[in-house]
Amino acid sequence: MKTIGIIGSGISGLSAAAVLALNGQKVVVFEKNDQLGGRMRQFEANGFTFDMGPSWYWMPDVFERFYKQFGYSGSDFYELKKLDPGFQMITADGETVKIPAGWDELLALFEQIETGAADKLKAFMREAEYKYEVGVKKLIYQPGLSVLELINADTISGVFRLQIFSSFSKHVRRYFKNDTLIALMEFPVLFLGAMPKNTPALYSLMNYAGLKQGTFYPMGGFKKVIDAMVQISREHGVEFNTAEGVDAIKKESNSKISLTTHARSIQLDGLIASADYQHVESKLLQQKDRNYTE
Incomplete structure (x- = not known):
């Protein structure tokens, strides 16, 4: 058994902690805040409760795959409600466009905005669903150690359909001409922290998730998801340390990693830093271990 530290909850x-513990490792989590959850923690004041971060629950099958590893389902922890409308978009000229949960209603909305757009959306989603099946259910579970992981039977046979090297922005404009529809189809990739013109068309899989699968909400707030992961982690022996921020990370000559917190120093066999990359890189790592300059 190895001792693995995780910075950030x-x-x-949390998902890393649970999976590592399931696979027989001793896991210690360090969280700088008093409350677990990172950006998915909650804020309470004057009888009201607010989600601090995410407000949309997409790709429910990804969550279910996680829970299944531990013999659970999401329904064991919270009620998932499909929202209708899923969300709304306010255009540059102030128009509000509500995105319905029903597929037929969504097709009608597209057709109302642009003649012929309903059939174009059907074609777009057929390709997006294929990308979702290959990308989300297979590619993202690769360890990310080599580009060769992307070369398998699915990617070779469907290399053109996956559009790994095509621009998302150009892809959308092959189907739609109306500015409102283009904006609606492009916005999900902003969650990736990139612009549509710089994002592979592979990520139309996110349109499939948001528009075809729909937008959900865990009743009681996103802390319900955090509570579920914390419960699973604790059941497998994960140790949590709240209000204990990390000050420094140092590689030792004996292949151990030395972690210095506000309260102590601890030696670890391995470390996952799930705090903000820029903070870890520029504040916690020693200069010689950094990948980037300021």
């Missing part, structure tokens, strides 16, 4: 840190 957001959804990435």
